[in-house]
Amino acid sequence: MEKGIRQPVQRRSIDKKERIIKAAYELFSTDGYYSTVTSDIAKAAGVSTGIVYGYFKDKRDILFYVIKIYVKEIASPIMEYISSLSAPVSIESMMRDVVELTEKMHKQNANLHNILHSLAFTESDINEEFLRLEDHVTISASKKLRELGCNADHLEEKVHLAMNLIQSYAHESIYDKHDYIDYDAMKENVIQTLVLWFK
Amino acid sequence: MEKGIRQPVQRRSIDKKERIIKAAYELFSTDGYYSTVTSDIAKAAGVSTGIVYGYFKDKRDILFYVIKIYVKEIASPIMEYISSLSAPVSIESMMRDVVELTEKMHKQNANLHNILHSLAFTESDINEEFLRLEDHVTISASKKLRELGCNADHLEEKVHLAMNLIQSYAHESIYDKHDYIDYDAMKENVIQTLVLWFK
Amino acid sequence: MEKGIRQPVQRRSIDKKERIIKAAYELFSTDGYYSTVTSDIAKAAGVSTGIVYGYFKDKRDILFYVIKIYVKEIASPIMEYISSLSAPVSIESMMRDVVELTEKMHKQNANLHNILHSLAFTESDINEEFLRLEDHVTISASKKLRELGCNADHLEEKVHLAMNLIQSYAHESIYDKHDYIDYDAMKENVIQTLVLWFK
Amino acid sequence: MEKGIRQPVQRRSIDKKERIIKAAYELFSTDGYYSTVTSDIAKAAGVSTGIVYGYFKDKRDILFYVIKIYVKEIASPIMEYISSLSAPVSIESMMRDVVELTEKMHKQNANLHNILHSLAFTESDINEEFLRLEDHVTISASKKLRELGCNADHLEEKVHLAMNLIQSYAHESIYDKHDYIDYDAMKENVIQTLVLWFK
DNA sequence: AATGAATGAGCCTTCATTCAT
């Protein structure tokens, strides 16, 4: 354990630490990491500036916790959905559900998603957190697909690519910046491609 | 023209402005935008701190030029390749070429790519630059595909998605972080999917 | 209240804010506003550079407080003297007192007086502060003079002019730069003129 | 002579030096000394930045020349008027002329007047230039008054004070900031006071 | 004599982090 960093054991302290993370989560989402100042996080969390350093090593440490929360919030619903599945299941409706769930999750966290991913490139430990998440999703989803009777070759590769494709679509549909694009048609194309890969 | 911003007309000045952009390009790639300080850009370019502000309005203005260069460097080879095509052409070999070209381009600019895209989320004018690029590529590529005889429906949507898919693959293959992934198989999967979309 | 500007409520903080103003007062007097750098103000006040911006919005804000103090220091003794007067009073001894009080006040603040007045010409809000002071003195003094039985015509105009004349004399006598001038005789001339105006 | 400072002997060079002084004169008047940047002076004078340092030691040196010009412009008309006088002359109309001439001169140079006087307090050589002017005016005017038959005592003191009084009035009347002041009445009061002093 | 690009010291201000209470 880091020197001097408090390990909150009491109820109130846990609340406080979580409040700080939540406040940071919100501010990072809105303003980005670099434009958010520590004292504003403290203020938003309703604590003093100083105590932030009682719970976190430094500003980056807060970011690290924010990412953990983010990862959990984003991944959990999808992981739970996947876990809940049992044969027989229509691949198409399953893929449609996953796409729509991802879309929904991204809609709620669009800014943070991008801010965090961008930080991942200069901050290697943040990157590792994301890689862990990707691994976890890929392995779990592949296993489940096999359980459900999918016997496509190169399954892990396809699942990985599927994650990317779904996220790309979600991203595009959320920002909705190109007026010549029919996002519903795009979504159908994504789903049909996934069906093809995993049928 | 902004007051006081030098418009380089002489050979040496053009060199200098380009040297500053190149230095910023490199430093932004390595350390990110916020962690790069102006005096380091100047030092890396072999000029004084002051003259940087003779060529650029402020630090963000340098970033803007870096993006312009980046966009050109990344997009040009692919755009040129696409322009050069004329029927008859094998869709598969064409897709393979585009995938490999993208992979190559990303290999050279991986970090910057991500840093710039991340900035795009807090800086709207940077975002617009990228949207312009995406529009340009989508429209041009769609047009060319039609010329080559492709009569797939929702072509623009597919091209847009294809850009994303190819970039996702390129990204994954460059970082090569998941040891259970066979990146060659992933690539084949990408190419076959594209063939399916555009055949 | 400006965002982030500390409103000092505790004893120590009030001391600190006043110490900064006092230090600025001194340095502005000696070196002028533009030649005084913020870090020197902080050093002279025995505080860190950063905390200065906890109490003041920016450097000009410090100047503004300095002016307030200056105005109070300069005007108060004279205003108090005038208030204290009640009939019957010898116009001559009253004028003599005012002249000598002004002289004394200016002796202590000669440089700052000039520096502040000079800034007033490029900085309109500073100018307004001085105009307010002039108005206040003119109106109060005129009122008092009438109370004391003075029924000169154009009283406000004369009071205004008197302020200027007294200040001119004070200024001249303090700097004492012309060896052919007998400053005592000059003073008598000022006083006799004032007596003439207000008798 | 200062090392490297050009002593312009040719027609064109004299023009150029004067053009720089004129440009500085204007810019200092408008923006103040500290807010005027050397390159803008050069631009306004239609010369290069570098050549300014061929004619002047530094920025303060330009200021010094500006003051010389200013002093000449301000003082000349009044000095000339005074020289032109010969007995018999009405003291009152003479005083009225001087007041109105001063008023006119100040109207054209109001800003610069203040800017220069303020600088005089931190810059001792500038101050000396003003003292020289005051001495010159005081001595000349006193001499002339005596020639014209004035035998008031403490003449130099009165002339000195008169300069100040007239300037105060001119200043007040130009800025015209106090709506309860009748500036014509103020002017009459000034003139009658002067008549009293010098009759 | 002239140009104007280049220099770099130094300024104001911010903010992550510490520390007295």
Added chain:
DNA sequence: TATGAATGAAGGCTCATTCAT
């Protein structure tokens, strides 16, 4: 544990002055 005032290093930017041409 908690506060929030205080610290001070560092960043972006300006501008008087110099210098290669």
